[in-house]
Amino acid sequence: xxxxxxxxxxxxxxxxxxxxxxxxxxxxxxxxxxxxxxxxxxxxxxxxxxxxxxxxxxxxxxxxxxxxxxxxxxxxxxxxxxxxxxxxxxxxxxxxxxxxxxxxxxxxxxxxxxxxxxxxxxxxxxxxxxxxxxxxxxxxxxxxxxxxxxxxxxxxxxxxxxxxxxxxxxxxxxxxxxxxxxxxxxxxxxxxxxxxxxxxxxxxxxxxxxxxxxxxxxxxxxxxxxxxxxxxxxxxxxxxxxxxxxxxxxxxxxxxxxxxxxxxxxxxxxxxxxxxxxxxxxxxxxxxxxxxxxxxxxxxxxxxxxxxxxxxxxxxxxxxxxxxxxxxxxxxxxxxxxxxxxxxxxxxxxxxxxxxxxxxxxxxxxxxxxxxxxxxxxxxxxxxxxxxxxxxxxxxxxxxxxxxxxxxxxxxxxxxxxxxxxxxxxxxxxxxxxxxxxxxxxxxxxxxxxxxxxxxxxxxxxxxxxxxxxxxxxxxxxxxxxxxxxxxxxxxxxxxxxxxxxxxxxxx
Amino acid sequence: xxxxxxxxxxxxxxxxxxxxxxxxxxxxxxxxxxxxxxxxxxxxxxxxxxxxxxxxxxxxxxxxxxxxxxxxxxxxxxxxxxxxxxxxxxxxxxxxxxxxxxxxxxxxxxxxxxxxxxxxxxxxxxxxxxxxxxxxxxxxxxxxxxxxxxxxxxxxxxxxxxxxxxxxxxxxxxxxxxxxxxxxxxxxxxxxxxxxxxxxxxxxxxxxxxxxxxxxxxxxxxxxxxx
Numbered sequence: 001x002x003x004x005x006x007x008x009x010x011x012x013x014x015x016x017x018x019x020x021x022x023x024x025x026x027x028x029x030x031x032x033x034x035x036x037x038x039x040x041x042x043x044x045x046x047x048x049x050x051x052x053x054x055x056x057x058x059x060x061x062x063x064x065x066x067x068x069x070x071x072x073x074x075x076x077x078x079x080x081x082x083x084x085x086x087x088x089x090x091x092x093x094x095x096x097x098x099x100x101x102x103x104x105x106x107x108x109x110x111x112x113x114x115x116x117x118x119x120x121x122x123x124x125x126x127x128x129x130x131x132x133x134x135x136x137x138x139x140x141x142x143x144x145x146x147x148x149x150x151x152x153x154x155x156x157x158x159x160x161x162x163x164x165x166x167x168x169x170x171x172x173x174x175x176x177x178x179x180x181x182x183x184x185x186x187x188x189x190x191x192x193x194x195x196x197x198x199x200x201x202x203x204x205x206x207x208x209x210x211x212x213x214x215x216x217x218x219x220x221x222x223x224x225x226x227x228x229x230x231x232x233x234x235x236x237x238x239x240x241x242x243x244x245x246x247x248x249x250x251x252x253x254x255x256x257x258x259x260x261x262x263x264x265x266x267x268x269x270x271x272x273x274x275x276x277x278x279x280x281x282x283x284x285x286x287x288x289x290x291x292x293x294x295x296x297x298x299x300x301x302x303x304x305x306x307x308x309x310x311x312x313x314x315x316x317x318x319x320x321x322x323x324x325x326x327x328x329x330x331x332x333x334x335x336x337x338x339x340x341x342x343x344x345x346x347x348x349x350x351x352x353x354x355x356x357x358x359x360x361x362x363x364x365x366x367x368x369x370x371x372x373x374x375x376x377x378x379x380x381x382x383x384x385x386x387x388x389x390x391x392x393x394x395x396x397x398x399x400x401x402x403x404x405x406x407x408x409x410x411x412x413x414x415x416x417x418x419x420x421x422x423x424x425x426x427x428x429x430x431x432x433x434x435x436x437x438x439x440x441x442x443x444x445x446x447x448x449x450x451x452x453x454x455x456x457x458x459x460x461x462x463x464x465x466x467x468x469x470x471x472x473x474x475x476x477x478x479x480x481x482x483x484x485x486x487x488x489x490x491x492x493x494x495x496x497x498x499x500x501x502x503x504x505x506x507x508x
Numbered sequence: 509x510x511x512x513x514x515x516x517x518x519x520x521x522x523x524x525x526x527x528x529x530x531x532x533x534x535x536x537x538x539x540x541x542x543x544x545x546x547x548x549x550x551x552x553x554x555x556x557x558x559x560x561x562x563x564x565x566x567x568x569x570x571x572x573x574x575x576x577x578x579x580x581x582x583x584x585x586x587x588x589x590x591x592x593x594x595x596x597x598x599x600x601x602x603x604x605x606x607x608x609x610x611x612x613x614x615x616x617x618x619x620x621x622x623x624x625x626x627x628x629x630x631x632x633x634x635x636x637x638x639x640x641x642x643x644x645x646x647x648x649x650x651x652x653x654x655x656x657x658x659x660x661x662x663x664x665x666x667x668x669x670x671x672x673x674x675x676x677x678x679x680x681x682x683x684x685x686x687x688x689x690x691x692x693x694x695x696x697x698x699x700x701x702x703x704x705x706x707x708x709x710x711x712x713x714x715x716x717x718x719x720x721x722x723x724x725x726x727x728x729x730x731x732x733x734x735x
């Protein structure tokens with residue numbers, strides 16, 4: 001499909017709007033908008049500065065340390081990294097053999113708990129304020145405290161869903177944070193009947209709360225039509241894992257890539273060959289790479305991952321309430337993939353409901369309390385593990401030397417897969433809402449809402465990131481600042497005198 | 509019993525340490541927690557039963573359930589910038605009056621120089637020697653140096669998956685309808701937070717200087733450390 005990104009024939013002649021950093025996403029981000037001589041947005045660049053050092057961080061470590069070590073990459077989804085690394089490092093213990101049924105089910109249980117709690121955190125605490133109150137609601141109210149003020153029970157349900165997921169993770173890994181459980185070759189701790197009983201006691205109401213939240217997200221999206229449907233709506237391909245029969249699967253499967261019409265461009269592609277399918281383009285203005293389908297090139301081969309991709313791609317879900325929700329979702333767009341960015345939130349909660357139902361199902365499976373946890377096989381020196389993390393497809397790829405130390409590491413995290421799509425979302429929104437004259441709070445709000453729909457995982461940064469105000473600069477074709485807008489951490493806007501404000505010492 | 513049922517008996521004192529052990533000076537909170545746990549193992553069972561130590565990578569909303577029902581809470585974390593290397597502050601746990609009294613107002617953090625209960629490293633006299641420290645802390649304090657500086661941790665807006673201490677207390681009030689327990693914040697100002705970096709010299713010194721503050725906080729409350 002044609003992409004307006006990177007297509008400006010003479011980017012040096014364009015004006016630039018710089019927005020940095022982006023609020024209510026983790027870490028640091030900056031947005032640059034390039035305008036043409038008619039003040040129309042031609043290009044968007046979302047700069048994310050924290051995606052460096054992952055591979056260097058891992059290289060030289062013993063492979064058996066890696067699943068635990070990589071959890072420290074992310075404070076929100078450590079279990080996703082644990083599981084992707086475990087799957088990759090299985091090859092170093094059992095080669096091509098499969099882990100035991102009990103080990104796989106325990107890993108799935110762990111993964112469902114992780115996606116459940118992460119999706120709950122995103123919806124109740126980051127997305128709900130925008131959806132409940134509207135993008136133009138006062139910033140002082142359009143936040144989680146506003147949600148708690150207006151809908152306390154909704155906020156409490158979010159906390160309880162999150163807490164439940166965290167407790168399941170603690171019971172399975174032995175620790176609240178940075179536990180193990182999943183290890184190369186299997187799982188290192190069986191689930192006791194007592195702990196299973198604890199998990200079972202709450203899963204009924206948890207599933208009901210997830211269903212209610214999904215209905216709320218759906219209703220808010222539908223009520224927001226046609227604006228929400230048109231917001232950051234652009235055609236793209238979608239990539240996710242599916243089973244051999246096309247069912248959506250968060251833990252394992254093969255890659256399916258569908259286009260905006262729902263045609264499967266790629267299907268049942270073995271993840272072990274991901275480097276034949278994908279290529280990661282490097283650009284000089286960002287540390288983030290731009291993955292795309294090798295066969296289609298950067299202009300036409302980019303895609304989206306995450307809940308929207310999963311719901312669009314799956315032929316079905318194997319749990320009844322999530323499947324009914326998926327059918328409803330697909331019916332809204334007459335069976336075609338939904339391309340609206342804000343439908344991510346609806347899809348994310350279908351995901352969450354699927355997780356709750358899957359936890360309930362797994363806890364009833366006799367294998368889940370089995371004790372055959374470690375498999376055997378002929379070790380290999382290279383391993384690739386792919387899962388569907390909360391924000392989308394997550395790939396870990398390692399090689400080890402004869403000393404069992406990691407000699408090669410390549411990680412493609414969900415936010416990297418979504419890189420081009422997020423840029424396109426920002427460009428789309430900016431093109432729609434920039435009035436061609438001056439920066440406005442409304443424009444900033446809309447850009448942030450678009451980015452939050454993808455929930456870019458910058459949380460791999462330390463939590464000690466400090467203030468995250470917005471700094472917006474409007475630069476003319478000669479690079480001179482002609483407008484400046486500051487958004488402070490309390491939502492207060494300031495348009496300071498340019499000369500003084502442009503001094504870095506006066507930056508917020 | 510269920511995962512969502514609060515435990516019938518909670519330790520009255522909670523020490524909640526946050527930080528990423530793989531991000532340079534961000535590790536100081538978890539390291540202090542390790543140190544405290546080593547110290548607790550040498551205390552009588554009655555003392556151990558009264559203090560719970562929790563470590564997490566960052567503050568998040570469900571920590572309100574950990575705080576709920578405690579007599580006292582201490583949060584321990586790295587600060588990315590600050591005048592004092594080590595700073596102990598009492599946090600405001602009642603909603604401020606006046607213009608900022610709406611539910612939208614996170615409880616403000618006192619500035620170091622305006623809060624009478626604040627204690628800094630300069631109040632503590634000479635820092636203890638490594639010999640006075642539990643082994644885990646002495647080892648951490650002699651580790652490698654680290655990378656460049658970052659920014660402040662405690663003025664972040666409601667704009668992240670993670671919470672600031674003041675937001676957490678505010679959420680406690682909003683969600684549970686209860687005044688949070690008296691809560692203090694112990695910070696060590698770090699210099700570098702890069703992935704894979706070790707502790708900076710400054711953070712190592714901060715760990716040594718923070719330890720007596722931590723013990724003093726625990727011992728200031730008879731119920732915490734005395735059977």
